[in-house]
Amino acid sequence: MTAHLDTDIAIGGLFEEENSAEIVNARISADANPRLAEVMAVLTRHLHAAIKEIEPTHEEWFKAIEFLTQTGQMCTDWRQEYILLSDVLGATMLVDAINHRRPKGATPNTILGPFYVANAPHYENGANICLDGKGEPTLVSGRVLDTTGRPIAGATLDIWQTNDDGFYDVQQKGVQPDYNLRGLFTTDADGYYAFRTVKPRHYPIPADGPVGKLLGDLGRHPNRAAHLHFIVTANGYDQVITHIFTPDCQYLHEDTVFGVKKELIAEFTTESDPAVAERYDLSVPFLAVNWDFVLTPL
Numbered sequence: 636m637t638a639h640l641d642t643d644i645a646i647g648g649l650f651e652e653e654n655s656a657e658i659v660n661a662r663i664s665a666d667a668n669p670r671l672a673e674v675m676a677v678l679t680r681h682l683h684a685a686i687k688e689i690e691p692t693h694e695e696w697f698k699a700i701e702f703l704t705q706t707g708q709m710c711t712d713w714r715q716e717y718i719l720l721s722d723v724l725g726a727t728m729l730v731d732a733i734n735h736r737r738p739k740g741a742t743p744n745t746i747l748g749p750f751y752v753a754n755a756p757h758y759e760n761g762a763n764i765c766l767d768g769k770g771e772p773t774l775v776s777g778r779v780l781d782t783t784g785r786p787i788a789g790a791t792l793d794i795w796q797t798n799d800d801g802f803y804d805v806q807q808k809g810v811q812p813d814y815n816l817r818g819l820f821t822t823d824a825d826g827y828y829a830f831r832t833v834k835p836r837h838y839p840i841p842a843d844g845p846v847g848k849l850l851g852d853l854g855r856h857p858n859r860a861a862h863l864h865f866i867v868t869a870n871g872y873d874q875v876i877t878h879i880f881t882p883d884c885q886y887l888h889e890d891t892v893f894g895v896k897k898e899l900i901a902e903f904t905t906e907s908d909p910a911v912a913e914r915y916d917l918s919v920p921f922l923a924v925n926w927d928f929v930l931t932p933l
């Protein structure tokens with residue numbers, strides 16, 4: 636009998652169901668980038684554990700491969716279906732939470748989303764960013780502060796939201812005016828900002844691809860709770876990528892990308908002060924949100 640068929644001879648390194656992940660991970664070279672080696676070892680361990688728990692058939696495994704293939708094929712310069720997958724699985728919010736642990740009282744981050752556009756028009760405080768005239772006029776104003784309550788002058792607020800039909804301008808080129816409901820504002824010497832907009836409404840994330848189909852197959856809706864987006868930046872402070880949510884949205888407790896944090900739910904009050912209305916070119920009554928952003932030092 637030849638040596639390689641001798642069952643008494645220990646054969647190391649061969650793949651078996653019981654030691655599958657360890658065998659795969661043992662192939663990682665000692666010269667590999669240590670972070671890559673760590674990440675791949677953990678992912679392999681969890682992947683093998685999931686497969687052992689699920690015990691997929693070949694057909695089921697191929698369906699998973701097809702899903703990932705279609706997700707990749709859906710990606711273009713304008714559409715990132717993998718980020719959408721990360722969003723609806725809560726992975727985007729988890730990575731963000733791990734990377735932005737802020738002290739109590741500081742404005743928390745939430746999801747950036749795919750509809751941010753750099754270099755929006757820079758407006759004077761009080762300007763109206765709603766260019767299509769649709770929706771409920773709303774005055775948003777407040778201050779940018781540090782964690783001790785001191786105002787931050789010269790902070791930049793980069794703002795974007797959907798129109799009253801639930802679409803961002805970039806989703807409706809030629810239908811909405813360019814830069815509709817987008818704008819850059821700078822806080823004054825007392826840290827104040829103000830702008831006119833319209834009350835945001837809920838809207839579905841792009842659901843015409845494999846991620847939308849997955850949501851449907853799981854009996855999940857694709858809707859985001861109504862929100863305004865902000866990126867607040869100031870020299871010497873940690874940039875905040877965040878939202879303000881409306882308190883009365885039907886999806887507040889079931890945002891499809893898990894972006895809602897209780898600290899980000901604002902009050903939208905109905906106001907009738909004629910002096911304020913005149914100053915911001917509003918008719919009474921109008922909606923108002925008073926909202927401060929609190930930044931942490933770098």
Ligand code: BEZ
Nearest residue numbers: 722746748749750840892
């Ligand atoms: C958004 O808020 O714009 C958004 C976030 C995640 C996925 C799709 C849209």
Ligand code: FE
Nearest residue numbers: 748859862864
């Ligand atoms: Fe959004």
